[in-house]
Amino acid sequence: MKHASFIAVEGPIGAGKTTLTTMLAAELGLPVIKEIVEENPFLGKFYQNMDDWSFQLEMFFLCNRYKQLEDTVLEYIDKGKAVISDYHIYKNLIFGERTLKGTKRDKYREIYHVLTDDLPKPNIILYIRADLDTLLTRIAKRGRSFEAEMDNAYLQQLIEDYDSAMASLAVTEPNTVILAIDGNQFDFVENPQHFAEIASQVKELLT
Template identity: 75%
Template sequence: MKRGPFIAVEGPIGAGKTTLASMLSNELHIPILKEIVEENPFLDKFYQNIDEWSFQLEMFFLCNRYKQLEDTDLQYIAQDKPVISDYHIYKNLIFAERTLKGIKREKYRQIYHILTDDLPKPNIILYIRADLDTLLYRISKRGRAFEGQIDPAYLQQLIEDYDTAMASLAVREPSTVIVTINGSEVDFVEYPEQFAQIAAQVKELIQ
């Protein structure tokens, strides 16, 4: 069955996913699906003690994203209507593989696949790749209190995990178009012409 454009904007913490997704939503007049972040009750505890709170944090994200995508499929995707999201459900595994260990990681993998294997997947991914200094600057600029506790080493590892994950997705989902944006050189907020180039590329892909 033909499906309309399902665009996901991805990248590590601080890359500018929600900002770019919102700008494209306005520019292209496409509904936007935003992930729940600050509503997660385990975030503060997680950054204070990753080992202790990672399973609770990741399960909260997984269940909420599952519900969001299930509703989005009914409202838009299954009806061949375009939609843009500021995340790909696969990000759950990116984070869980890094933070969970042993039995908890195995249990999480099983639950992830049960919930997500039959969910619709994006056919276009905009991957914002940025270096550590850029991410730290943007995280500091937006001023979320709980993000002030992020260990730069964790963030650097996340950058590498995202590169690995995008390469894996390119193999796992060969029909998905992955567009990589150099977030360390491209500032689509400060420079309208750079955003216009991204928007034009997306327009070509969804025509």
């Protein structure tokens, strides 16, 4: 590798981000950064009542991801080592803009920028895009109890929000390569050839 790369795997809930990240980390011999999800104590309450628990939920995620990426700078990026993560810190704005309202959203935006503006940004994003039926199938398969409460309309809106966010990042972060993966057609878990194609494309970007 000519330089240290920071790879982020992104996509809406159920896209397979962590699975693909883990597989690629093993294939490429890279350290992996995984976001904390189930450890968030507000998740179950959030899916039952989004308005009451959205700020607590989003702040927990933001602070934990900030800490993870701050450590990543010290441990990997600043030492010239490539690393792969199953999220981009920008996802906090994707979710925050959707779940927060009024002054809480304004406060969250301010805190987000204070914490993240000087963090390293991925120079490679693997964006797994899938339609609602595909995401629902994968969510049901992994069987997280708190996700059973999720509104399908919320998930559909996230799909659209992610499309908009990736289009925005393509403009605001022009040095970042965004590799789109069709999650409806590519089953990188069950089909080794599909995974091999994705891994091959990533290897090309790293050379």
